[in-house]
Amino acid sequence: MIIAVDGPAASGKGTIAKALGRHYGLPVLDTGLLYRAVGLAVLKTGGDPDHEADALAACAFKDGVLADPALRSEAVGSLASRVSIHQSVRQALVKRQRDFATQPGGAILDGRDIATVIAPDADAKIFVTASVHVRAQRRYDDAISHGGHPDMDSLIADIQARDTRDMSRDHAPLRVADGADLLDTSNLTIDAAVQQAIALVDAQLERRPQA
Numbered sequence: 001m002i003i004a005v006d007g008p009a010a011s012g013k014g015t016i017a018k019a020l021g022r023h024y025g026l027p028v029l030d031t032g033l034l035y036r037a038v039g040l041a042v043l044k045t046g047g048d049p050d051h052e053a054d055a056l057a058a059c060a061f062k063d064g065v066l067a068d069p070a071l072r073s074e075a076v077g078s079l080a081s082r083v084s085i086h087q088s089v090r091q092a093l094v095k096r097q098r099d100f101a102t103q104p105g106g107a108i109l110d111g112r113d114i115a116t117v118i119a120p121d122a123d124a125k126i127f128v129t130a131s132v133h134v135r136a137q138r139r140y141d142d143a144i145s146h147g148g149h150p151d152m153d154s155l156i157a158d159i160q161a162r163d164t165r166d167m168s169r170d171h172a173p174l175r176v177a178d179g180a181d182l183l184d185t186s187n188l189t190i191d192a193a194v195q196q197a198i199a200l201v202d203a204q205l206e207r208r209p210q211a
């Protein structure tokens with residue numbers, strides 16, 4: 001069984017994907033980390049994230065990089081959204097994601113194009129969203145809890161810039177896939193969002209054609 005969870009930055013898709021993983025006993029891949037690893041590698045090698053050849057050269061990272069806490073920063077998230085517009089970069093990361101998706105027993109993947117490109121035949125598809133303001137507030141609270149000094153206006157601007165880039169790119173733009181259910185978490189606690197996600201997945205699994 002494959003469950004696809006897509007959505008914009010800080011919508012709560014990672015939190016929901018992990019909770020679904022615990023509920024259904026399935027492994028979870030945060031595919032954003034792959035693009036973040038490419039963004040970080042470009043930064044470290046002094047390349048230009050907007051230059052396709054530089055970004056493609058950065059795709060040959062080792063799996064160990066995915067545990068690097070430096071991947072989690074807002075700056076690397078922004079670099080990730082710049083390298084991810086290149087078709088060759090997306091192509092270089094497809095096999096890793098499909099191998100994970102098709103492992104025996106099933107898997108959950110969260111990202112931007114899981115239900116549209118990576119696993120269009122997924123058994124369940126959820127598109128998680130929330131208002132820009134709520135998403136910026138979540139990033140703000142995260143930064144405060146890690147001892148940071150975030151600026152709300154720049155967080156809002158970063159999220160809006162990332163949404164625009166992710167939704168308007170030519171290859172695998174962020175959009176709600178055919179057959180996906182929308183889950184707006186703006187006014188939901190984490191627990192309520194997870195319960196709704198489980199209910200939506202269960203309902204989609206029920207509707208699956210019987211083999």
Ligand SMILES: Nc1ncnc2c1ncn2[C@@H]1O[C@H](COP(=O)(O)OP(=O)(O)O)[C@@H](O)[C@H]1O
Pocket residue numbers: 007008009010011012013014015016138139142185188189190191193
């Ligand atoms: N429904 C929710 N209500 C409040 N906070 C949430 C909710 N869902 C997620 N969060 C918090 O918002 C932040 C971003 O969530 P995350 O799941 O990492 O988003 P994404 O994977 O979409 O970027 C985290 O600190 C998470 O704990």
Ligand SMILES: Nc1ccn([C@@H]2O[C@H](COP(=O)(O)OP(=O)(O)O)[C@@H](O)[C@H]2O)c(=O)n1
Pocket residue numbers: 007008009010011014031032033035036077080081082084110111112113114162166
């Ligand atoms: N499947 C995916 C996952 C991420 N990405 C890109 O990688 C960036 C970072 O993704 P992420 O999921 O780590 O970002 P957050 O939602 O956690 O902020 C996104 O803004 C996208 O541009 C993508 O293009 N396709």
